[in-house]
Each structure stands twice: as C-alpha cells, then as structure tokens.
Amino acid sequence: MVVAITGYGAVSALGPTADAMWAAVESGKNGIAEIDRFDTSAMASTMGALVKGAALEQSSPDRALDFAVRAAREARARAGLAGGAPRVALVLGTSLGSSVVDLAQLANAVAAEIGATGPRVVVSTACSSSTHAIGIGRDLLEHGFADAVIAGGVDELSPEIFAGFCALGVVAKGRCAPFSEVLGTSLGEGAGFVVLEDDAAAEARGRMPFAFLSGYAISADAYHATSPEPSGAGVARAIRAALGDADLSKDAIDYVNAHGTGTAANDAAEFLAITTALGDGAKHPAISSSKSFLGHAQGAAGALELIATLMGMERGVVPPTMGFTRPRPRCPADPMAGVGPRPLAVGHAISLSSAFGGANASVIVSKERPTTRRAAPIPVYARGRGLVLPGMFAPSDLGPTTRMVGRAPEVSMTEVARGVDPRGLDVCTRMLAKVTVDALVSAGLSVKGSERDRIGLFAGQTRVSSAASTEFHGSIAARGLARLSASAFAKMVLNASASAVTRMLGIRGAVTALSTGASSGLSIVALASFYLARHTELDGIVVAGVHEIAASESADAAEGAAAIVLVRGPNVGTGPLVRIDVEHLGPPDSALASPPDAEIFDAASHAPNSGGFGGGLALVLACDRVNATGRAMYVTDRRGSASVGVRISAAGGREA
C-alpha cells in the first residue's frame, strides 16, 4: 500500500492553525518567548513556546484536549474527510504522564469531538511520541483496520513539566539555539496531526496528497534514563531501519528535520548519528531543527516538526534553524541557519525524534509517489512466557472464572538478571523486568552482542508507576516546584519502566509504551505484530502488559505483569510456537465477529481492573491453552479506547 498524507493541522506557539504557523515561520517569527501563564521566577529559565490565548483558567487535561481537538479538526478539514466517515482511527502521542491518570480517556475524548469512529491508540514515549504515533497510523492502514488515520500528538507545558526539565538542568536560560552556542532546550506545547490514507482511496476521493509516508522505524538506546547515548548509535539504528522500511538508500534523503533540542548531549550525539547513517565522508544531507522556533513541544514535537517539513516541501523550501550564531564543536556547520525558510528541493525527508529513556523514532516522507516495492508483511508467531501474578495466586489456581485481585509479591532483582543494580527500581519496572527475562529465556532467546539490536520491547500499560508519581507530586508539595525531585520527574513518562528494562538487559531493537486503556495488554500485541511484520531488522519483540497498583486504587484492582515474545518465524528461538493473527482492531465496544473454529477468551476474565496486566495475562493463558490442546483461541477485549481481537493458533514448535 502507498500511504498518502492528505491533511495536517497544528496548534502551536506560532498560531492556532498550521497555516498560521507557516506564515509565522516565513516571516521569521520565533514562538519562544517569556512565559506569562505561570510563575517562573524561581526556575532556571523564564522562556517557553506557549500557545497564545490558551485560557488562563484552563488546566490540563482540558487544555491539551482543546489543542488536540483544534489541530485534529484542521487536519480533517484539510483532508476533506467527511464527519462520521467510517473507520477513521486516531493515534495520539503524548507525555502527560504526570497529570492524566488514564491516557486512553484523553484519546476517547478527542475522538468523540472530531468524530473519529475507529480505534484509538495512545503512544506515550515522551518526546518521540507523535513521531511513533504517525508510524503506527501507517501500520493500522496497512493492516486494514482503518480507512483513514488521524495521527500525531499533543502536550501542554504545565508548570510541573517545566520545573521538571529545569531541575534536570537541560533548559536554556534564554531562547534555545540548536547546534549553536547557547546550550539547553526551550520547552513548548501544542498539538499536531496528519491524516494518512491509502493513496488509492485518496485518489478515489479526488484528493491530492501533500506527500507520502514512505517509512518509519523506532529503536532503543538502552543507555540512560535522561541522557541520550553519546555515540548516537541508537538514533543511527532508527535511521537505518526507517531507510530499510522505505527501501531507500541513504543518498536518497535530501533533508533531516532533527530532534535538535539544543542540549549539549542531544545535538552532538544526533549529528554523529546523522553523519554515520546518512553521511558520506564529510557530506551529509541538509539539517535543521524546528525546535529553534517551536520550542520542544514534547509529545506534539514530532508531529509539529513533520508538518513544518511537509509545508516546506510543498513550497520548495526547508524550515530554518533560528537563533544560530556560531556552530558548536561536533555539530553541523550550517544547519540551515537563518530567519526564514531556505530554498531546497526535497524529494525525501526524514524527521527524527528521541526521548527520555532512549526511545528513538524516525519517519520518512516523500514528495513523489513511492515506486519502490516494499516487501509484504510476514506472518508473526509467538513463543515463551513470563508471568508475575498477584500475591496469593499461582498459575495452576486459574480456573475459568477465577478473579484475581491484590498486589504482586516483591520481585527480587537478583533472581531476574545477574548484574542488575536494584537501587531505586519501582514495582512496575521490577515486574516488567522479570516477565521480560522469563519470556526471553523460555523462548530460547538470548540478548548478547549483536543480538541486542534485533530484540525489542513493547509495553502496554495505562499509567506511569504510581510510586514514582507519588514521589514526584510529594516532592512538589514538600519542597515546592523549583525543588522537585528530578529523578522522580524522569519516571513521569509511560515508557520509563520499559526503557529501564532495555537498559538492564541491553535490548536495543525497539522500545515503546502504548495505551488503549483497559485493553492495553491485548492491543500492544496487535501493534507489536504490525511492527514486527514489516521490520526485517528485528528477530523478535517482547510484548508485555503490566500494572502497578496505586494506593488509592479500588479493592478489586490486580497487580502483575505478563509477557510473550513475538518472533518472525519458527527459526527464531525454541519451544512451543503459536501464530498470532490480529483479526479485529476497532473502536471500543465494537462487535467482534467470532471465528467458528476458535474458542473465545475475554481478556477481562481474570483481572478486569488491572491496566495492561489483564490483557497480557489473557494472552499468556491463551497461548498455554493453544500449545496444550492444539486448538485455536480468540482473545478479545472491547474496553478502553479500542476493541481488539487476536487469534492464536498452533504452529508446532522447534526442539531446543
């Protein structure tokens, strides 16, 4: 399928629409200014790129909802998508871990406002969320689960988030100047969405695409909770994998829209990645950073920056890097520095995003319809399992109607993996580590040497670690915003646990954290299988559902984690093998046709109030059953923000 981009919309510091944003860029306006919405007198910086006119009395998530709805509406209108058109999916990237308890509710609210009646997925990998969201949108289209996808992201610059970044010492005192003398980033906010469709369908509707989405990829640094890997190897992997996905050579790329935050750590590492993966001797494609005028819009950054890229491509220019004076050592000599866009004919552009915990994402867009023939998606299998159950339960206890509640027993890290420092690891991370290791070991897979680049981890969960959240908010209450706990802030992103596990185990192929609310544990398998089906650089993806109970949670909540390993074929790993087929992915509550030859297993059976854990558990149990009986099972979940139906069938196995 050729994926066309038929619409886009943006709300940013430069204006309430994408057109306003581009007009501002053309006239050299910079969206980073003195912050007037909250008090910054005690902070390391006083500047940020705030959306103007955002009502002062609003607060997140309402403000974020407002941004997202406006940007999504603009995108939809530009694409000429009629209201209520069937199967319009929404993929929304956002950080918002610190203020929203259930991210999927935000997605549902946006979908309701804009009439997106298909499935809704939230990607929450902090600063790379919307770039990955756009890639996932492509996957949904290609696997036939949507006719159009509105994909992008949103984030608000709240005082807590601003204070958190300041505490980490990464915020520039004045305006950021990516690749230049001023060190540090400037934070921003807003929302950006693109509309993706099958090019054939767009043509049938009489729409001319603005551009085409040729490829995307994600990768993991497995390096540090907040600093990027200094050699840029993780970003280079994401670039190469995206090129592979698009079937393009590195010479095809004319322009790189960099993550370009302006911090010392990011810019040098990213430039090294670009020269390694896209360069040739001293030459490299044109590079610029849109954060130089949009600020770092966190979950919305990738989408806003891609939209700036698209709007430039339409006009034969690229967005500039503003605020540039002298180049920094080991950074590009001229990152399209200037006050306005620079003329450059761009055939193919790549947009890069990186995030806390090393979750990198990249998306390639093309001006002309791609003619390369990408390989067909391959069938996906699964083997191995890992399980952490609530305290009183053993797997053998699980009869068909057993309901599990309560906390899980403490996971001792020395049992999990030799050589892991247990200092400061929260319950969510410990459980996730244990099930990941157990799943890999039982699947006969090791993660050593170059194997590390070929294994990924996808985590389905509904919220960040509640212990970390309590610590974060507690530090604000006890010591004030200017002295909040930086280490707790670093955990206020949904992918914090998954990223920590990639560091522990050296998993570098991919890392992400997604939520569809209560169905997260099942939808994560669907989304991971779409990724693995196309990404030949990976051998397998560990797919886990996890839930850590919060102190305030109701008595019927269950804590635990469950994982299986998706593998590209019977030759990857050893042990009993099942085949995974995603049969249904639709809006919540949508009816699922039951296949005649498979037993239905409702994911809500054993642990209905358990975030991502319940779905993951259902998957593990279903795989067990299929392996034992040879008969197929159909695992379903209609809750949260997406209805999911995954068919699991026997596929023989391979002896160790």
Next chain:
Amino acid sequence: MTIAVDATEYHAVRFATARSTLEHASAFIIEGRGAFETTDSLVTADLFLSDAQMRPALVLDEEGLIRADALVGRDDDRYVVCLEGPPPAGARAQLEEAASARGASVRALTDTHEAVALTGPYAWELLGEWLGSDLVGMPYLSLFRLGEILVLRAGTTGEFGYEVFLPRGEAEPRLASLEKIGRDFDLVTVAQSTLDLAALENGFFSIRGEGARSRDPAELQLRWRVGRDKSFLGADALRARGPSTHRVTWVRCAESLCAGDAIVVGDLAIGEILHTGSTVLRPGYVGVARLARPWASAGVADFERVHAGVAAPIRTVAPPILNNRSLHVSPQRHGYRERASFTFPEV
C-alpha cells in the same frame, strides 16, 4: 619514597594530553561458561555490571588483606580483569585456578596486545581523532571494543584517562598514527610517577603507594569496593576483623614529607605518613597519613609531622586537592586547538 616529577610531564597530564605504558597492571580476559562465577568469586565488588560497564574492586587474600587492586569490566559474556599488585605470573595463576574449577578460561591481554595509556583533559579528543569519534562519548568506567582493539576508560588521575589495547599486528602503524596526531595535542610521554602523583592528589588508591604500607581495606577507605552481602576470597576474615582502629587521611605540608614520618598532636603520637609526593602547581607536599580513628579527620591544622626529630606543621584535607581541568572540559563544547578562547576556573 617521595614522588617527584618533571613539571612538563605533569603539565601534560593536567592541561593537555599525556601518553604512558601500563607498567604495573596486568590485564586478563576471563571467558567461557563460568566466566561470571570465576570473576565473582575473586573480586570483592558486587558484579552488577551492564554490558561495557566497569567497576573498581579488590582481590583479597585469605586474611582479608589486599592482594590486588582490581578493575573489572563486562564485555558481553566475557570479563576483563586488570590487576595491580601481585606479579603478573602470580595473578594469572590465581585466575587460572579459579577459572578451571568453574568452566572458564583465562588469557592475558599482553599475550596478544600492546597497551598504551592516554591521560589528560583533552585525551578524549585525541582518542577520537586517533581511533574514531564513537569513542568520544565513552562514559567513565566503561569499555569499548573496536574490532580487536579494546579501550577502557578508567583513569585514576581525575583527568580523562584511557587504556588502549592494540592487537600486536596493528600496533606499529596505530602507534605511529598516534604520534602524528598527538603533535596537535602536544602529546608527551610521561613516567608512571607523574601519573602516581596525579592519583595521589586526586585521592585515588595506589597499591604501590599507601598500599605498600597498609593492606587493610577498612583502614584505606576502600570499603566501597566491597559488596555488602557477598562471598569472596577473604570475606570471612575481613568481616571478622570489624571496624579498624586507624583510617587514612590526606595531608598537606609546606615542608617535606616522607613515608614513615610520624604524625603527632602535641607530643602524642597518632599515626604515620604512608605515601607522599611533591606537588607541582603549588609549592609543598601532599601525602596520605594513617591516623588513629579519633584523630582521622579532614580540616585539622594542628598536627605535625616529625622527620629525623624535626617537626613541621601539616594540615589534613579532603582530596581531590585541585579543581581538575577535566571537570570543566566538555566534549560537546571544547577542543584543544581552541582552548585559548575558553575561560576555565583555576585548577
């Protein structure tokens, strides 16, 4: 023995780049199924190591006293162990005995590699230009494999410090290229004693320095290298010994200091000097003293050292005794060739 060094060599270590050979340490690779168990059984530290991570540790004898200063690194499934203290043959024998009992094997890096060390606030830049920009971002206490070349970043001077193991076949051309590139960095070959003085000023343990006169980890402030609940050779004896009666403290003296000098407060003897060197940046001497516990504290100006019956005042200090240039040089912002255009705090 008081360390006295050449000022040019010292300047290279503290402000530019310096090159040296690894005279006293021997490096081994432990590999095979039991590599972890072998390494774990001998060294005192908890081996929570991610791939490419390193950690300083100790190897003790059966009495719980230091036999070797150890640096352990994890290279995928193999362990890199650098030992200083015992003669190389003895170190190898001990490792081989532990390895053969656990299904692992030992090889000495010096059998196949030639080693060179680079130190200095711009050593990272020299290393990057010499072997590749990937190396510039190596974190402290990490290792990096470039084909058959192994690089360890584990300096003990407070400046950027790297040990580079070159396979013998490549060593000559690589070292020639180092020589050439080094000219842009005013690279100077320095004696081990220069590095030893730098280590002393920065509070790093020297097994040939204070370790020649005391081998008790508790006394030497090396308990941080000992894992809490771990079992290793000498663990029982170490734990049975309990808290020490003395502790090392760093001292400075305007006049000379000699190992063996007594330390007194008034006419009460409270300890002795273990190791000392003559400082280059400011006149005087720096040393490590072993003091009775009640007196072992930094910030005291009332003690004296007694040498051949003559007393001179000393003051106890908290090392490092200087503001290392490497703390302020940032690979993302600074370069040796442009150093004149930056203002750094006084060292």
Next chain:
Amino acid sequence: MTEERRAEILGDIARREAVLDQVRTILVEKLKVERDADEIDPDVALFGTGLGLDSVDAVELLVCLETELGVRIPDSSLVRPSMRTVNTLVDLVLSHGKVSA
C-alpha cells in the same frame, strides 16, 4: 600542647563528624545509596566511581543539602569542585550551610 587544646581539637573533629553523618544520612535515605551510613567512608567519590551517583542524583543532592542543611551556593562554579566526595560536601556545608554552633 595542653590536654585542653587536644580536647578542643577532638571537639572540632566531632562537630565535623556530625555534619558527615548528616550528609551520609541524606545519601542513604534520600538518594537510596545501598550502604549502612557508617560504612560510607568520608573520602569516597560520589559520582562515576565510589558511590556511583549520576547527574540526576546530583540535582537531588543539591536540593537536599539546601532543604536539610541550609546550604545555599551563591556561585554555581563552586558546585562541581565541591561535589567530589562526602568530605568535600562537608567542606561545602561548613562554609555555606546553616550549621548549628
């Protein structure tokens, strides 16, 4: 030197030890260093080697020094050289903190 003078010196040392203990307590309780407080030797490095703290811990440490020990650092260039070991932190507290007489 008189007996009295020696006792005074020991008193000064005891006061320094008290601050050392306060810093150790912060390291164990707030920064989750996995050692008994009295096992943390004074000249042990904080970052990289020694206690193995990282850049995110550094921020937390400074905040705790301020809130628990009243340390206010007027000049940010003093920060790095003061945060080398537990003992250098004690020097910082003694020169810039609100230490009770």
